[in-house]
Amino acid sequence: MVAFVVARFVQAIPVVFLTSVAIFFFIRLIPGDPAVSIAGLNATPEQVEALRHRYGLDRPLVAQYLTWVGRVAQGDFGTAYASRQPISHLIWTRLPATLELALGAMVVTLAIGGPLGIVSAVRPYHPLSRAVTLFNAIAIATPTFWLGILLVLLFGVRLKWLPPSGYTGITDDPGESLRFLVLPSFTLGLVGSAILIRFLSASVAEALGADYVMTAHAKGLPERRVIGSHVLKNALPPVITVMAVQFGYLLGGAVITEAIFGWPGLGRLMLDAIKAREYMVVQGTMLVFVTTFIVVNVLADACYAAVNPRLREPARR
Amino acid sequence: MMAQAEVRGLAGPEQVIRLRPTRGLAARTVAQLVQTRGGIFGLSVLLGLALVAVTAQALAVDDPYEVGAGDQFESPSRAHPFGTDELGRDVFSRILFGARISLTVALASAWGAFVLALPMGLLAGYVGGIVDIAISRLFDTIFAFPSILLGIALVAIRGASLANIILAVAVIYVPMLGRLTRVSVMIQLGQEYVEAARAAGASGIWIVTRHILPNVLPPLLVQMTLVMADAVLLEAAFSFLGLGIRPPEPSWGVMLDTGRNYLAVAPWLGLFAGLAVTVMILALNALGDALRVALDPRRYARTGGRAMGGRHG
Numbered sequence: 001m002v003a004f005v006v007a008r009f010v011q012a013i014p015v016v017f018l019t020s021v022a023i024f025f026f027i028r029l030i031p032g033d034p035a036v037s038i039a040g041l042n043a044t045p046e047q048v049e050a051l052r053h054r055y056g057l058d059r060p061l062v063a064q065y066l067t068w069v070g071r072v073a074q075g076d077f078g079t080a081y082a083s084r085q086p087i088s089h090l091i092w093t094r095l096p097a098t099l100e101l102a103l104g105a106m107v108v109t110l111a112i113g114g115p116l117g118i119v120s121a122v123r124p125y126h127p128l129s130r131a132v133t134l135f136n137a138i139a140i141a142t143p144t145f146w147l148g149i150l151l152v153l154l155f156g157v158r159l160k161w162l163p164p165s166g167y168t169g170i171t172d173d174p175g176e177s178l179r180f181l182v183l184p185s186f187t188l189g190l191v192g193s194a195i196l197i198r199f200l201s202a203s204v205a206e207a208l209g210a211d212y213v214m215t216a217h218a219k220g221l222p223e224r225r226v227i228g229s230h231v232l233k234n235a236l237p238p239v240i241t242v243m244a245v246q247f248g249y250l251l252g253g254a255v256i257t258e259a260i261f262g263w264p265g266l267g268r269l270m271l272d273a274i275k276a277r278e279y280m281v282v283q284g285t286m287l288v289f290v291t292t293f294i295v296v297n298v299l300a301d302a303c304y305a306a307v308n309p310r311l312r313e314p315a316r317r
Numbered sequence: 318m319m320a321q322a323e324v325r326g327l328a329g330p331e332q333v334i335r336l337r338p339t340r341g342l343a344a345r346t347v348a349q350l351v352q353t354r355g356g357i358f359g360l361s362v363l364l365g366l367a368l369v370a371v372t373a374q375a376l377a378v379d380d381p382y383e384v385g386a387g388d389q390f391e392s393p394s395r396a397h398p399f400g401t402d403e404l405g406r407d408v409f410s411r412i413l414f415g416a417r418i419s420l421t422v423a424l425a426s427a428w429g430a431f432v433l434a435l436p437m438g439l440l441a442g443y444v445g446g447i448v449d450i451a452i453s454r455l456f457d458t459i460f461a462f463p464s465i466l467l468g469i470a471l472v473a474i475r476g477a478s479l480a481n482i483i484l485a486v487a488v489i490y491v492p493m494l495g496r497l498t499r500v501s502v503m504i505q506l507g508q509e510y511v512e513a514a515r516a517a518g519a520s521g522i523w524i525v526t527r528h529i530l531p532n533v534l535p536p537l538l539v540q541m542t543l544v545m546a547d548a549v550l551l552e553a554a555f556s557f558l559g560l561g562i563r564p565p566e567p568s569w570g571v572m573l574d575t576g577r578n579y580l581a582v583a584p585w586l587g588l589f590a591g592l593a594v595t596v597m598i599l600a601l602n603a604l605g606d607a608l609r610v611a612l613d614p615r616r617y618a619r620t621g622g623r624a625m626g627g628r629h630g
Binding site for chain 2: 016023026027029140141146149150156157248256259260286287
């Protein structure tokens with residue numbers, strides 16, 4: 001088991017390395033000289049040159065890359081041009097909001113998708129299951145930005161039940177914080193629930209057809225027990241993987257939802273940095289996103305192996 | 318050769334021709350598509366949208382760029398079916414012209430991804446070895462980025478324009494199409510008929526174009542409809558975030574972005590644009606699902622990968 005997880009992490013290292021190279025050189029492809037944009041319009045050539053030297057922009061690209069990676073490995077992402085703040089500090093202060101939103105969305109996903117996914121597999125011809133199919137098709141096609149706008153319109157503007165946008169830290173005022181959390185969580189989590197329903201119901205349906213289920217029924221176990229202890233135990237592992245990947249997306253990709261709800265998370269940080277041409281910040285947040293995403297994927301594989309012993313054995317072909 | 322000659326000898330030339338399918342692949346596929354509800358829905362909605370995009374000029378109530386075609390924020394009426402926006406422009410006309418942008422991005426980026434991915438996937442799958450490793454690692458690297466982030470980065474680097482959005486979406490989906498091509502090639506290479514062709518002295522190019530490609534293309538076609546759905550979504554998302562198509566162009570994403578600022582006074586601004594995006598994605602997803610069944614009923618699986626709006630956060 002440990003060997004399996006270690007092997008997966010080792011396999012992920014070249015991908016992390018390649019993405020760091022890709023991110024670094026992508027950013028260098030952006031037209032325009034960062035030193036000129038930092039110095040401003042009225043700067044003399046000498047000032048620009050001094051800035052270029054100060055940020056190490058006059059050194060060869062490979063040397064710049066190695067310095068950057070070396071510092072990042074020690075937790076130093078550099079400083080933002082305009083605010084002079086350490087980028088690692090910016091990332092740390094945005095992390096709680098992003099985590100809170102990811103967890104909120106996950107709760108919505110599991111609360112809606114879990115029961116509906118099981119019901120639509122166990123009772124495929126029940127009217128509820130047909131409604132679930134329709135819900136799925138629509139939920140998957142609805143863009144998050146539209147869903148967000150619709151929810152704001154209904155619950156924020158018309159009914160005034162919930163604040164249309166904003167954020168309060170969970171430690172500052174837990175009740176208020178949760179009120180702000182509801183709409184963004186539903187915006188992100190609803191589509192996740194549609195994905196969960198698809199995979200869960202397919203997985204449960206497959207497990208329902210297995211011989212041991214017939215045996216369990218034949219020996220007179222109540223259906224609740226059959227589903228609970230036989231079907232789900234076999235149907236859940238692949239679903240866990242899908243949900244772990246989904247969580248990785250939530251941690252990294254909530255740019256749109258954060259923009260709609262004025263949520264001060266990592267996605268907003270990156271979006272604002274792109275608009276302000278703060279390339280070091282873009283570079284740092286991108287690296288955090290991609291690394292998180294890769295690590296979550298590896299952990300998902302590990303979870304899968306933990307619940308499915310057959311995968312732990314090294315593949316012999 | 319012998320078998321064909323024998324058939325001809327027995328049945329005459331007419332019957333030989335009848336041994337082939339009576340209709341082409343395209344005609345058969347369409348015939349199968351219209352047998353499913355999803356296929357009919359997807360096909361008819363998309364044809365309708367394409368028609369709207371082509372004839373937008375004639376169908377439009379007003380010039381989509383004309384400021385003050387009506388008053389500011391007129392609610393939907395007979396003169397302005399979807400109301401007017403913050404500059405008094407007719408929303409209905411802007412939605413019609415927006416279909417042009419969305420369809421252009423969808424078609425161009427799906428073809429772009431196809432053109433980039435096909436040779437790479439064929440090379441990786443057919444040549445194997447170091448070429449396969451290099452191409453596969455490249456795919457892994459692109460795949461490691463959440464798609465919306467990669468798109469944002471690419472568009473930010475190259476500048477916001479229609480062409481760059483198309484390029485960004487194409488690049489995002491190269492790994493998906495490329496991996497699919499590579500795997501299909503490898504599956505086909507293991508088949509006996511490829512071995513037979515090789516034994517008969519067929520060249521590599523002959524085997525790839527005559528034997529492997531026809532088997533690789535159908536699953537690619539299915540994936541391309543899903544790429545189109547994601548392309549519609551991504552274009553709207555970029556424009557919504559202010560990184561894509563810029564006002565005054567009538568992109569649905571731009572209209573949604575403006576719409577959210579006037580939710581309290583003019584909810585129709587965001588409503589219709591979002592509805593347009595959703596309907597187009599629904600249709601493309603339905604078409605993709607139906608195509609999957611039509612092109613290969615055996616491989617049909619319930620857990621097929623539709624384009625997923627929410628994955629873009």
